[in-house]
Amino acid sequence: DSGVTQTPKHLITATGQRVTLRCSPRSGDLSVYWYQQSLDQGLQFLIQYYNGEERAKGNILERFSAQQFPDLHSELNLSSLELGDSALYFCASSDRGPGNTIYFGEGSWLTVV
Amino acid sequence: QQQVKQSPQSLIVQKGGIPIINCAYENTAFDYFPWYQQFPGKGPALLIAIRPDVSEKKEGRFTISFNKSAKQFSLHIMDSQPGDSATYFCAARDNYGQNFVFGPGTRLSVLP
Numbered sequence: 001d002s003g004v005t006q007t008p009k010h011l012i013t014a015t016g017q018r019v020t021l022r023c024s025p026r027s028g029d030l031s032v033y034w035y036q037q038s039l040d041q042g043l044q045f046l047i048q049y050y051n052g053e054e055r056a057k058g059n060i061l062e063r064f065s066a067q068q069f070p071d072l073h074s075e076l077n078l079s080s081l082e083l084g085d086s087a088l089y090f091c092a093s094s095d096r097g098p099g100n101t102i103y104f105g106e107g108s109w110l111t112v113v
Numbered sequence: 114q115q116q117v118k119q120s121p122q123s124l125i126v127q128k129g130g131i132p133i134i135n136c137a138y139e140n141t142a143f144d145y146f147p148w149y150q151q152f153p154g155k156g157p158a159l160l161i162a163i164r165p166d167v168s169e170k171k172e173g174r175f176t177i178s179f180n181k182s183a184k185q186f187s188l189h190i191m192d193s194q195p196g197d198s199a200t201y202f203c204a205a206r207d208n209y210g211q212n213f214v215f216g217p218g219t220r221l222s223v224l225p
Contacts, residue, residue: 002156033213042217043157043202056212090156092213101147101206102213104156 003027004105006091012111018079021108025072025093031055032074033092033102034066043090049074081112117205119216126193127224134188134219136203141184143205143214148177148188151200151218160201161188193223 003026013019025032034046045058049068060066063081068074078085088109092102118137126132136146145164149157163170163177163186170177174191190197203216 002158004156043215045212045215048212088154101145101159101162103159104149106156107154109154 002103002105004091004093004103006089006105006108008108009106010109010111012113013081015081015083015112017081017112018077019081019110021076021078021089021091021110023074023076023091023093023105025074025091026095026103029093029095029103030072031094031102032068032072033094034060034074034076035090035092035104036087037090037107038087046076078110083112086110086112117203117214117216119203119219121219122217123220123222125222125224128194130193130223132190132193132197132221132223134201134203134221135185136187136205136216137183137185138205138214139184140205140207140214142208144208145206146177146179146186147204147206147213148175149202149204149215151202157202190221193221195223195225197221198223 005024007022030051033048035043046060047066048056066076088107090107092104094100094102147162148160150160151157161172161175165181176189179186200218200220202218
């Protein structure tokens with residue numbers, strides 16, 4: 001158990017709909033990262049937050065947005081969903097120490113039908 | 114410059130063999146290099162990591178070799194077992210942005 005909690009674990013929704021994925025980082029971690037992993041694909045970096053502020057942005061679509069709240073949990077909002085958005089979405093967290101690394105949650109499986 | 118290249122894309126070895134996965138990078142701002150192991154349907158789990166001031170690190174059957182001048186690093190799995198069958202990702206941390214860049218992954222199959 002990495003200590004990173006993601007909900008929901010599985011989600012099935014229709015095209016055009018909007019969903020919100022939630023992430024609770026490890027206790028004490030200030031950074032949250034979101035990654036997308038399509039079937040048999042690598043980890044595509046979407047966005048990073050540090051202590052509530054956006055730190056880095058990757059290949060995140062305009063239909064997607066995220067935020068990190070004062071209690072450090074984060075939400076990834078996916079709207080106008082398309083079939084191609086079906087993927088495993090991972091949240092990861094890290095502290096900012098010199099030996100830091102990132103720890104992944106178990107992911108949220110999104111299926112768009 | 115933010116890329117991490119990884120090879121091979123897939124690898125099949127017999128039980129007891131020593132699979133080797135190689136990664137290369139360009140960005141000299143990378144200062145920390147972890148490896149992750151991912152089983153199907155699960156999140157990537159930290160396996161082992163190394164800093165560029167160390168040339169080799171061993172943890173159990175897993176060894177990282179690091180060549181700073183060549184900007185390359187590799188993962189060796191000694192006495193591989195069928196339970197090691199998974200996808201392995203190398204990664205590099207950008208010291209400025211504290212961001213992590215991942216290689217595309219290597220799917221390893223260890224045959225019994």
